[in-house]
Amino acid sequence: MAIALRKPKELTKLRLAGSIVGKTLKYLQENITVGMTLKEIDAMGEAFIREQGAIPSFKGLYGFPAAVCTSLNEVCIHGVPTDAKIKEGDILGLDLGTKIDGYFGDAAITIPIGKISKKDEELIACSKDALYYAIENIRVGMRFKELSALLENFIIDRGYIPLRDFCGHGIGKKPHDEPSIPNYLEGKPKQGPKIKNGMVFCIEPMVCQRSGQPIVWDDKWTVVSEDGLRTSHYEHTVAIIDNRAVIISGA
Template identity: 65%
Template sequence: MAIALRKNDEIAKLRTANQIVGATLELLASHTKPGMTLKELDAMGEEYIRSQGAKPSFKGLYGFPSAVCTSVNDVIIHGIPSDYALQAGDIVGFDVGTQKNGYFGDAAITVGVGTISSEDEALIACAKDTLYFAIDIIKDGMRFKELSYEMERFILARGFVPLRGFCGHGIGKKPHEEPEIPNYLDGPNAKAGPKIKNGMVFCLEPMICQKEGTSKILANGWDVVSTDGLKGSHYEHTVAIINGRAEILSIA
């Protein structure tokens, strides 16, 4: 399947959907305190998304039961909100999707609850810094595999490893479109595969493990952890390629 090239009016609609995502993540981060339950945060996020005339696109997607993915500590992505009350020292990832006027938004952050360890600060910083590093080096004509390779190198240089089996992706009129964008080089040749072009819109989402990048899905069918059993982190933005560079759409 060909990778879509979006026109200016489409990018504007994608920006609107993504700005709601960015604002929702800011709201959730500001209320991430000891004692807050994951279900309370999920409800808060859903209420805000709907107040903006958008739909929470994750709710019901592939059978996911909630509006916000809430991934605590060793759960790296796709955590289902529960009655768990956050405790000081936890880290929690929020992944939010929206749909408005037929177009989708998607982004994620990982935040600490109260005071967290320096090790957890470094873990979160790796995901965030990898994301912004990748956004900065994107240029028209670069291959997606080259981008994946550079993200992997960045993560490894920080002393962490990328989660395998999950990836970034295109986005537009569907929440997940071509291409798939792993956070590691999949295959032997970074100079192979499709090139990044003006008009493409896609999600980059570094998912960081401490020791082992092998993924494991827990018994609820959603929570994704590393086989090392240690904490992980996740950051994501939706970007559009405009004038040869990546512009972040998922900022409030």
């Protein structure tokens, strides 16, 4: 399947969807407090998205039951909001999407709850730094497999392991579109499609400590590493404009 090249009008709509994602993540980060339940955080996020005139695109997507993926501690991605209360020293992944005027936005952060350990600070920093390193180094003409290799090498150099079987993705009129962008290299880096101006896609490093082998809980959504240790996840939507990657999911 061909990877879409977005026209300026489409980019404007994608920027709007992405900006609402960024604003919502910022709002949640500034207002989440110790003692809140994951369901309360999800409700906050959904209400804020709707106040901006958008639809929370994750809610009902493939059957997901909430607007915000709330991934607590060892949960890497797709955490289902529950009545569990967050406490000092936790780390919490927040992943959410929007839909407005037919176009989608998507981004994620992992945040500290109060004061956290240095070990957890470094874990969060790996996923965040890997994301921004990748964005800074994207160039028109490089292949997506080269991007995957870049992400993998960064994560491993920090002493961590990328989660397997889950990946970044294209985005536009669909929440998930071509191409798939794993955080690890499959095949040879000089194979596959090249990055071109007008492409829009999500990069999302998912970082584990000892094993990248995923385990999905009985809820069919929640993904953890088989090592049972804490994980981190960051994501931005980027557009390729004037030969470089521009973040369009910022606040």
